Amino acid sequence: MAAADHKIGWVAVDWGTTHLRATAVDNRGRVLAQRQSDDGMGRLEPGAFEAALVNLIGDWLDGESLPVICCGMVGSRQGWAEAPYRAVPCTPVGDVPVQAPARDPRLRVWIVPGIRQSTPPDVMRGEETQIAGFLSGAPGFDGVICLPGTHSKWAHISAGEIVSFRTFMTGELFEALSEHTVLRHSVDSSAIQDEPFLGAVDRVLSRPEMLAGDLFTLRAAHLLCDQDATASGSILSGTLIGAELAAARPYWLGQDVVIIGATGLSENYQKALAAQGVDARVVDGDEMTLAGLSMVMSELKETTH
Amino acid sequence: MAAADHKIGWVAVDWGTTHLRATAVDNRGRVLAQRQSDDGMGRLEPGAFEAALVNLIGDWLDGESLPVICCGMVGSRQGWAEAPYRAVPCTPVGDVPVQAPARDPRLRVWIVPGIRQSTPPDVMRGEETQIAGFLSGAPGFDGVICLPGTHSKWAHISAGEIVSFRTFMTGELFEALSEHTVLRHSVDSSAIQDEPFLGAVDRVLSRPEMLAGDLFTLRAAHLLCDQDATASGSILSGTLIGAELAAARPYWLGQDVVIIGATGLSENYQKALAAQGVDARVVDGDEMTLAGLSMVMSELKETTH
Numbered sequence: 001m002a003a004a005d006h007k008i009g010w011v012a013v014d015w016g017t018t019h020l021r022a023t024a025v026d027n028r029g030r031v032l033a034q035r036q037s038d039d040g041m042g043r044l045e046p047g048a049f050e051a052a053l054v055n056l057i058g059d060w061l062d063g064e065s066l067p068v069i070c071c072g073m074v075g076s077r078q079g080w081a082e083a084p085y086r087a088v089p090c091t092p093v094g095d096v097p098v099q100a101p102a103r104d105p106r107l108r109v110w111i112v113p114g115i116r117q118s119t120p121p122d123v124m125r126g127e128e129t130q131i132a133g134f135l136s137g138a139p140g141f142d143g144v145i146c147l148p149g150t151h152s153k154w155a156h157i158s159a160g161e162i163v164s165f166r167t168f169m170t171g172e173l174f175e176a177l178s179e180h181t182v183l184r185h186s187v188d189s190s191a192i193q194d195e196p197f198l199g200a201v202d203r204v205l206s207r208p209e210m211l212a213g214d215l216f217t218l219r220a221a222h223l224l225c226d227q228d229a230t231a232s233g234s235i236l237s238g239t240l241i242g243a244e245l246a247a248a249r250p251y252w253l254g255q256d257v258v259i260i261g262a263t264g265l266s267e268n269y270q271k272a273l274a275a276q277g278v279d280a281r282v283v284d285g286d287e288m289t290l291a292g293l294s295m296v297m298s299e300l301k302e303t304t305h
Numbered sequence: 306m307a308a309a310d311h312k313i314g315w316v317a318v319d320w321g322t323t324h325l326r327a328t329a330v331d332n333r334g335r336v337l338a339q340r341q342s343d344d345g346m347g348r349l350e351p352g353a354f355e356a357a358l359v360n361l362i363g364d365w366l367d368g369e370s371l372p373v374i375c376c377g378m379v380g381s382r383q384g385w386a387e388a389p390y391r392a393v394p395c396t397p398v399g400d401v402p403v404q405a406p407a408r409d410p411r412l413r414v415w416i417v418p419g420i421r422q423s424t425p426p427d428v429m430r431g432e433e434t435q436i437a438g439f440l441s442g443a444p445g446f447d448g449v450i451c452l453p454g455t456h457s458k459w460a461h462i463s464a465g466e467i468v469s470f471r472t473f474m475t476g477e478l479f480e481a482l483s484e485h486t487v488l489r490h491s492v493d494s495s496a497i498q499d500e501p502f503l504g505a506v507d508r509v510l511s512r513p514e515m516l517a518g519d520l521f522t523l524r525a526a527h528l529l530c531d532q533d534a535t536a537s538g539s540i541l542s543g544t545l546i547g548a549e550l551a552a553a554r555p556y557w558l559g560q561d562v563v564i565i566g567a568t569g570l571s572e573n574y575q576k577a578l579a580a581q582g583v584d585a586r587v588v589d590g591d592e593m594t595l596a597g598l599s600m601v602m603s604e605l606k607e608t609t610h
Contacts, residue, residue, distance in 0.1 A: 123528055168518060173486070176481040180480075180485045183474075211513070211548060212549045212551065212552040213472075215473075215478070225426055247518035249514070
């Protein structure tokens with residue numbers, strides 16, 4: 001292998017509210033290195049993005065101007081540069097990303113725009129890139145993509161476009177309930193037990209109107225019956241994922257469903273859907289982000305050369 | 306009026322997780338003074354309760370041993386002394402409260418026990434005293450009492466007993482969502498607008514399965530449509546109170562409902578119930594606590610004299 005093969009061709013950056021993750025890629029699409037830091041959008045002032053990036057990957061930069069393709073909250077109004085939302089129905093990432101101003105001549109930075117929907121109002125930043133990554137390997141896909149997480153997304157995909165989508169605050173709700181309410185004394189979220197988890201999913205799907213009453217029961221069951229905190233955490237997770245599935249039913253019912261996300265969480269969604277008779281495939285989230293950013297990089301090359 | 310009329314006969318204490326409120330009462334039942342502090346159960350070590358009380362009302366104590374009747378979380382395992390739960394069905398406060406150890410000879414302290422339920426598991430501490438207070442003025446009441454708050458309670462009352470009850474974490478959920486999630490940027494909870502509030506109540510009651518999808522819509526509507534933060538706060542409140550009403554429907558449907566609580570919040574519940582055709586009465590929460598503690602004090606006098 002020639003030395004030129006190990007030269008960094010471009011950098012893929014996944015830049016969310018709480019994390020900054022950079023991947024060095026060569027011109028043949030091979031990953032050379034990966035680094036991350038806690039310099040998410042949420043902790044950076046508007047002028048601090050370039051310094052945070054250089055701080056993380058400065059030694060990857062040489063004299064030449066290196067392309068950096070970013071996705072996520074870095075493109076929000078509070079980010080490095082606003083990459084205005086594109087409106088559904090639309091392809092996930094469009095043709096040309098938005099260029100962000102960089103003083104360092106060793107950098108040329110682009111940001112993938114997010115997606116918006118008017119009715120009901122909804123937005124995404126970052127997931128569109130994962131969807132693009134998935135579609136680059138499955139161009140004919142017609143179905144539904146679920147992206148579980150802090151703000152889970154469900155997107156209906158047809159003819160290469162995002163037709164509609166919905167966001168559910170499931171992950172953030174779980175965190176708020178298990179850390180900032182009385183449930184913090186009763187809930188352990190470090191592991192999921194299938195039986196209480198699936199029981200709770202089923203209960204909410206069949207009796208969604210009872211949801212509000214099921215939460216304090218976890219606290220009382222701890223006080224009165226010494227209910228195990230892992231079981232309670234599993235029930236809380238099942239209750240909230242079940243509430244998401246109840247509201248997202250028009251998305252998954254009778255559809256071809258793909259789950260893009262982190263392994264453990266994706267598998268919980270897969271189990272919950274399987275109990276409803278839906279056989280969903282799981283695809284790795286980080287891989288899809290990289291695939292999506294690679295697609296944007298390829299199109300950028302075609303445009304600029 | 307003779308000087309003896311102004312002598313403190315006993316002290317009523319409402320001691321919750323976040324507050325300590327003491328009322329000096331004369332032997333004719335008249336309120337002489339009221340004081341409160343932030344020395345709630347949550348911030349006190351087990352041995353610190355007596356000092357916190359003396360710190361607040363020390364100058365009310367003279368040489369004689371003054372009866373102090375407490376209700377609330379002060380009777381929990383982490384409180385001054387555990388006042389074990391009584392099980393439903395039962396009268397709200399029973400016959401004799403639990404005596405708490407006090408070193409100061411100027412004090413004799415009693416704590417009203419809480420109530421528990423096995424199926425579904427549930428507990429209350431403090432609300433039983435308010436229910437007793439209400440029943441002392443309406444002994445023949447047969448119906449449902451709603452006590453809205455951090456942990457809202459719904460209790461079915463018949464023949465002077467609490468037959469069953471349920472707790473909903475509505476207030477705490479509102480706080481967790483509006484302070485510890487992305488909604489904190491989009492929600493103002495300082496005032497409630499009737500139209501968005503009642504619209505949200507109605508939506509959850511008619512489509513409870515859509516609840517999980519309605520939360521992030523508040524954030525997106527702020528970003529895309531610049532939706533007013535007070536309207537969003539009203540929708541969030543209506544959504545959570547609506548979810549409580551959906552789960553508590555077996556309690557209020559076709560029942561005589563009394564709401565015991567703080568004025569503003571109680572009125573919101575009253576409006577939400579009125580839209581469902583339920584004409585609920587509102588009764589002041591602090592007054593009911595005092596009435597309940599007064600009843601306990603009277604029975605204690607009869608027992609000890």
